[in-house]
Amino acid sequence: MIPKITVNNLDFWYGNFQALKNINALFKEKVITAIIGPSGCGKSTMLRVFNRMNDLVEGVRTTGEVLIDAENIIAPDTDLVSLRKKVGMVFQRPNPFPLSIYENIVFGEKIHYSGTRRDKLDGIVEESLKSVLLWDELKDNLNKSALSLSLEQKQRLCIARLIAVKPDILLMDEPCSTLDPQATARVEELMRELKNNYTIIIVTHNMQQAARISDDTGFMLLGELIEFARTEDIFTRPKDKRTEDYITGRYG
C-alpha cells in the first residue's frame, strides 16, 4: 500500500472553534476514499485542508502534518499554486466559468504556462474531454458557452478542467448531490475510471454512494475521525458503536 496523503495529529480551528481534532489517517494512492458523517462533522473542512482552501477563511489555524508525497503541505512556505494544481477540487454545484467549453478546459494551462501553442491546447481539450467521456458529445460545439450544458455535463466539464492541469489527487465535495440518479450513476462510473490514474477523496452524505464507489471509508463525528477502514468492513462490521449508529440511521 502506497500512502498518497498521510495525516498526522491534524487539528484545525475556525477562530475559537475546533473543527478537526487530532486526525490521523493514510489515504492510499489511486483508490477512492469516502468521508462520511453528519453535517458539521468536519468532513468538508478536512477535504479543504488538503489543498489549503481553508486559507481563504479569516482566522483559521492548522497544526499537525499533512504529507502529500512526503511534503508537509501545512508548512507556511508551501507553494499554493502548485499545490492546487496537484490537488484539484470538484464542488457540490458545478461551477464552470462563463466562457466557452474550450476556454474552460484550457484555463488552468494558460494560467500555469502562458504561451502554450494552439495545437497543444487542442490536444489538452481533446484528452481531458475524452477522460470524462464528454468528447463525443461536445467535440463539435467547443465554442459553445459552458453555461449552456446540462448539470451533469457541467460537473463532468469541471472534472475535465481539473484533469487538464494533470493533478494527482481529486477532492470531491458532494459531487453528485445536485444530479439525478442516472447522472449520478454515470459520474460514479467516471470516478471508477479515474481512479486508475488519480487518488480520489469524496465527501458524501449519500451512504449508498460511499458504499458503492469507495475502497476505503472514514467516518467523522464532531471533528473526530472515529473510524477509518476498508469500505466493506465499515458497512458490514463497523468496530465503533458510533459508526454503527450513524450508518444504520440510529444516530440523532
Next chain:
Amino acid sequence: MQRHFDEELKGLHKEILKMGAFVQEAIHKSIESLKNRDKNQAQEVITTDDKIDELELVIDEHCIDLIARHQPMASDLRFITTGMKINAELERIADLAVDICQRVLELVDKPLLKPLIDTPKLAVICQEMVRDAIDAFVSRDVALAKKVAVSDAEADKLRNFIADELVNDYLAKDPSTASRAVPLLLIARHLERICDHATNIAEDVIYMVEAKVVKHHKEEL
C-alpha cells in the same frame, strides 16, 4: 433514535421464530412416529410440510423487500442476510423430517429389526441442537451457538456407531435384512444432517452477532 425500520425487523424476527416452531414440531413428530410406529403421525408431517415451504417463501420475500427498500447496513444487514440463511436451513431441516417420515412409512408394516436404542439418543441430540440454535438466534447468544456447533461432533460419532452396527451386525451377515436395515441407516443419516443444519444456523448466529465468520473454521470456536 426510534426507527420505523426496527418494527419491520421485529416482524421478520417473529416470522423466523414461527418457522423455527413449525420445524421443531415437524422433527418432534417425525421422531415420535418412528418410536410409536405411527403411520398417521408420519403422514401428518409430510402433509404439513407445504405450510413450511410457503412460510419459507414469505420470509425470503420479506428479506428481499427489506433489503430493496431500506438498503440496510452493518448489524441490520447481518440480521437480514442471516435471517435468509437460517430460513433456508430451517426449510431443509423440515424436508429431512419429511424424509424420516417416509422411511417410517417404509418400516411401519415390517417387523422391527432391533430395539431402537441409539437412534432415539441421536434424535435427542438432534432436537436439542435445533432448539439451542433457534434459542441462540432469538437471544443473540453466542455461547449457546458455540455449544451447538461443538455438539455436532457427538452427533457424527453416534451416527457412525449406528451405521457400523447396522452394516456389520445385520446387512453383512444377512442381506435379507436390507429392507429394514437401510431405512434405519437412512434415518440416522437424516438425523445427522439435521444436526449439520443446526450447526450452520449456530455459525450464522455467531456471524450475525459478532460479525465473525466461523464457517469452515471450527478451530475458531
